[in-house]
Each structure stands twice: as structure tokens, then as C-alpha cells.
Amino acid sequence: MTTGIISYGAYVPRARLRSETVREALGTGRAGRTRAVAGCDEDTTTMAVEAARRALRELPADSVGAVSFSSAHPVYAAKTNATAVHAALSLPAHARAVDRCGPERSALGALLDGFAGSGTHLVALADTVVGPAGGADEIGGGDGAAAFVLGGAAPVAVPLGTGAATAEFLDRWNAPGETFARTWEERFGQEAYTRLGAASVARALEDAGLAPSEVTSWAVTGLSERAARQLGRSTGLGDVRTDDLTSVIGRVGSAHAGILLADMLDRARPGDVLALTLLADGADTLVLRVTEAITAHRRRETTAAQIAAGDDQLAYATFLTWKGLLERPAPRRPEPARISAPASLREARWKYGFTGARCDACATRHMPPQRVCLRCGASGRMKDEPLADVAGTLATYTVDHLAYSPAPPVIGVVIDFDGGGRFACELTDADPEAVAIGDRVQMTFRRIGEADGIVNYFWKARPLSEEAS
Structure with missing residues (x-):
């Protein structure tokens, strides 16, 4: 039985930072770009959960036998991050949860290795990219996640071939503890990546037994934009290359290749041949064929719909605050207390699931x-x-300007859930001026505080999107 992609999902945060906003503040920077920004209550774990929820929406949770989480910026260094993803998805205890963290190539490697495994495997990729003020990573980076359920039961896409090209060279790096990554001169990376990318594409097509003319759609991303552009001419795939989405959400580090693959699957038809190339510390290319199962498996919240729903009014100072790069006075209220590990374990099905x-x-x-x-x-x-997947209606709400929050004011709401039950929680991703009784909401997994290096996760409400309703 061939292991393929059974289901998939992508998550693009609502907030956007426009490069013009940065230019207005700093007087420099590249124009015409927008990056997706994780909210102050989001991180790589919460975004991985949201992408995985979309991938598992029509699948039973107990069918998943393993979870792999990959990110270049995990929340914890000395604790497995995948276990929080596992708990938030209410996956069975026998499902293994492991981290495959590292830079971009590690994330795609986790997906490629998943095709070689047995059983049903969830691979979640998430990242958040930051950089010096006005630099390429700040303006051209982005935040987001993608998730894929791999297995042999009615896949929507099956792998036809892969190709790798590896070389050791210094292009992008940072030492442990450093805030920002550093890069070598761009022309050096362009030359190396163009050669490696062409080799990986040729090997993948040979492995698949296909000619370039048989590829329907090709996405390429990586650390060198110049090499990615040049690669289209040297591989014969330039005519079927898709938008790499960097101008509308930024380059989302470890998750970007996954987001591009999800976007291609959103648009694909049965029989299409998709190719995905990543240029990062070498090059990898994956070639897949879309099956008839794709017609019955269309996502309600497509990648394109999430991109279109973004709010691009984020202020630069707010962006810096959310990223921990600008310290602002805290409210004169008690800071959050450290959570209790025993209580969290006892109430895990409620707190996380x-x-x-x-x-x-x-x-x-x-x-x-x-x-x-x-x-x-x-x-x-x-x-x-x-x-977690039950929608509700706002029964009442209050806007609190005094509560402790990195993004005041706090919107407290009372929700009447479909099918019964009333619950009080916080509303996120919403404009306080636009909230109204009767609004429809859905639940989302978020950070609610941090103390002593321990992140406290729970669920908040957010406005129900048209695609999810």
C-alpha cells in the first residue's frame, strides 16, 4: 500500500504587516510586500495545532499513530513540543509524538521521511521569522503553519519521486542564543543553490519517470530568491511555476514549503502532477500525482481564503512588541502565575483538548x-x-482596558455553544469596536500567559470565518 497525503491543512495568521508601514517608521525597506504575523497569543505550537485541526477535520483522531512537529523556532528547547500538539488534538495515548526541529530542510525532511513510514502519521510544520529592524527577514519573513496526514487510505496525492542534492557551504546561520540569523553575500548563495536545485529537480523527475513537460504545477522556495527565479529557466519548469506567496505572507521559514504544497493541493485537479522544490542547505524536490480523492476533499478554509482575510492594519510598534523586540510598560496588575504541572496533567483533556x-x-x-x-x-x-470544533454565539461581552495583556484591551465574552452549554472566555483576532451580541465564533488554541519560562495554553474564541461556517 502506497503511503500518500490523506489530508492536509494550512494556517495563516490574521494579522499582516505591510512593508510600507515599516518604511514610514524607518525610512527604508523594500516596498510592495506584506508579511503574516502571529498574534501576541500565538507561537509555533499554537499555529501547528490550527493547521493540524484543519487536516484532521474529517478524520477520526484515534486513527493517527504518530505526530512529528518541526520548526526552526520551537517554544521549548528542553521539552518535546509535539506533546502539546498531541494533547490539543486529543490524539490517543499510543500515538508517538516527537520533534524534528531545525531549519527549513529539517521540516521538509520530516515530511519526506513520513512517506517512507507505515501507519497514519501527522506531520506539522510551523515557524515564525524575525530579523533586524528594516532588514530582509523582518520585511520578507512571515509566520504560519502547515500539516499533512500521511497514510495509505484513500490519499489525495501520492509521491512519484524525490531528488536531493547536498553540499556543505555557509549561506545562512546563527549560533544558539543569538536573536537573528546572518547571511553570506547573496550572489554566492545564488550560484550554489541554482546548481543544487537543478540537480535535485533532475533526480526527482528521473525517479518519477517523468519529463518536465508532464509537470502540471511547480512551487519553489528557499533561502535565495535569485536562485529560485533562475531555477525555472534551467529546469524547464518555468512555465508551470506557481506564485511562491512571499509577497503576500512573507517567507515562512520551516513552514513555507508546506504552505505552498497545501496551496497547490487546494487548486489541483485529479491527475495533476505537482512538484515542490526547497533550496536550503542543499536542495530537495518532491513530485506527486493528485488522485480522484481530491474532489471529495476540498478544504473549507483554503490557503488563498486565509490570505485574503488578513488584516493589514498592524502598527509597526505593535509588531515589535508582539515579537518581544520592544518592551512597553506593563499594566499595573498582577502578572500571570506559573501553572501547576500536576493540575495540568489531571485536567489535560479539558485544558488542552x-x-x-x-x-x-x-x-x-x-x-x-x-x-x-x-x-x-x-x-x-x-x-x-x-x-473544540463546536461553533457558538456571543451571548454577551465586555471590553476590559485594565486586564493584564500584551495586546489590550481584553475582550471577555460569554458563548452559547451549538447543542447546549455556556462558557466564558477571551475573544481574540477581533476588533473591539466591531464585536456585537449574536456574533458567531469558533474556538482556537492559544497562549494565555507565560511565567518562569512555562507557557500556559488554553482555548479562546475567535470570529467564525465564512469558510468554516
Whole structure:
């Protein structure tokens, strides 16, 4: 049985920073670009969860046998980040969760290695890119995630061939503890990557037994934009090359190749041959054929729709604050307390998986879960009730300008969930001036605080997108 892509999903944060906004503040910088920006309550873990939720929306969670998480900027260095992704998705305990963290090539390597495995495997790629003020990484970088479920059951795309070209050379680097990466002179990387990229494409097409004319769509990304442009002429694939999306979301580091692949799958038709090339510390090319299963597997929240829904009014000072590069006075309120590890473990299904309970006697939904029904008093009659994908309606809300937050004001809401249950939480990704009673919302996995180097995760509400409704 051939292992292919069973399902997939991408996540592009709502906030955008326009290069013109940076130019207005600094008087320098490249014009005509926009980058996706993770909110102050988002990181590589939360974005990986959101991409994986889209990939698993029509699949049972207990079908996943393993999870691999890859990022160049994981939240923890001495703790497995994939376990939080595993918990937020309510995956079974027997599913292995491991990190495959590192720069861009490590992420694509995690996906390529997944094709060689057995069983059903979730691969989540996420990254956030920062750089010096006004530099190429700040203006041309981006934040986002992509996720792929790999297995042999009714794949939407199957691999036909791969090709690699590896060389040791110094192009982009940073030492542990350094805030920003550094790069060598661009023409040096251009020459090396053009040669390596052409070799990887040729090997992948040979492995697939295909000519360049048989490729329907080709995406190329990597550390050298010049090499990526030149590669189209040297491989014979220039006519089928797709938009690399860097002008609208930036280059999303370890996740960018995955986002491009998700975007190609969103647009693909049965029988299409897709090629993906990454130029990073060498080159890798993947060639796939789209199957008939793609017609019944169209994503509701496509990559293009998420890009189009972005809010490009983010102020430069707010961007710097969210990235931890500008320290501003904190509210005169107590800072968040460190979470309790034992309590988090005991309540993991609620805290991470947002799993409530429903009384088997009177059908009352309880959030958070209870052992004794608060309505009929029945004891021991509760059944798990997954709620992360249940939409709701705002019953009331308040805008709090005094609560501790890196992005005040805090919007506190009370939600009536479809099917019963009322819950109070925070609303994110929303304009305080536009919130109204009766608004439809969905849940999203976010950071709610950090203390002593421990990130506290829980669920917030965000406006329900038209694609998800």
C-alpha cells in the first residue's frame, strides 16, 4: 500500500504587516510586500495545532499513530513540543509524538521521511521569522503553519519521486542564543543553490519517470530568491511555476514549503502532477500525482481564503512588541502565575483538548467537565464531549482596558455553544469596536500567559470565518 497525503491543512495568521508601514517608521525597506504575523497569543505550537485541526477535520483522531512537529523556532528547547500538539488534538495515548526541529530542510525532511513510514502519521510544520529592524527577514519573513496526514487510505496525492542534492557551504546561520540569523553575500548563495536545485529537480523527475513537460504545477522556495527565479529557466519548469506567496505572507521559514504544497493541493485537479522544490542547505524536490480523492476533499478554509482575510492594519510598534523586540510598560496588575504541572496533567483533556462532558441522564452539557451533573444530580453518568470544533454565539461581552495583556484591551465574552452549554472566555483576532451580541465564533488554541519560562495554553474564541461556517 502506497503511503500518500490523506489530508492536509494550512494556517495563516490574521494579522499582516505591510512593508510600507515599516518604511514610514524607518525610512527604508523594500516596498510592495506584506508579511503574516502571529498574534501576541500565538507561537509555533499554537499555529501547528490550527493547521493540524484543519487536516484532521474529517478524520477520526484515534486513527493517527504518530505526530512529528518541526520548526526552526520551537517554544521549548528542553521539552518535546509535539506533546502539546498531541494533547490539543486529543490524539490517543499510543500515538508517538516527537520533534524534528531545525531549519527549513529539517521540516521538509520530516515530511519526506513520513512517506517512507507505515501507519497514519501527522506531520506539522510551523515557524515564525524575525530579523533586524528594516532588514530582509523582518520585511520578507512571515509566520504560519502547515500539516499533512500521511497514510495509505484513500490519499489525495501520492509521491512519484524525490531528488536531493547536498553540499556543505555557509549561506545562512546563527549560533544558539543569538536573536537573528546572518547571511553570506547573496550572489554566492545564488550560484550554489541554482546548481543544487537543478540537480535535485533532475533526480526527482528521473525517479518519477517523468519529463518536465508532464509537470502540471511547480512551487519553489528557499533561502535565495535569485536562485529560485533562475531555477525555472534551467529546469524547464518555468512555465508551470506557481506564485511562491512571499509577497503576500512573507517567507515562512520551516513552514513555507508546506504552505505552498497545501496551496497547490487546494487548486489541483485529479491527475495533476505537482512538484515542490526547497533550496536550503542543499536542495530537495518532491513530485506527486493528485488522485480522484481530491474532489471529495476540498478544504473549507483554503490557503488563498486565509490570505485574503488578513488584516493589514498592524502598527509597526505593535509588531515589535508582539515579537518581544520592544518592551512597553506593563499594566499595573498582577502578572500571570506559573501553572501547576500536576493540575495540568489531571485536567489535560479539558485544558488542552477542550473536551467537556454530557450527562447521560439528562443530556446537559458541562464545561468544564463535571463528575456530578449540575442539573439532575446524576453521578458517574458523564460522557466525554469534544468541543473544540463546536461553533457558538456571543451571548454577551465586555471590553476590559485594565486586564493584564500584551495586546489590550481584553475582550471577555460569554458563548452559547451549538447543542447546549455556556462558557466564558477571551475573544481574540477581533476588533473591539466591531464585536456585537449574536456574533458567531469558533474556538482556537492559544497562549494565555507565560511565567518562569512555562507557557500556559488554553482555548479562546475567535470570529467564525465564512469558510468554516
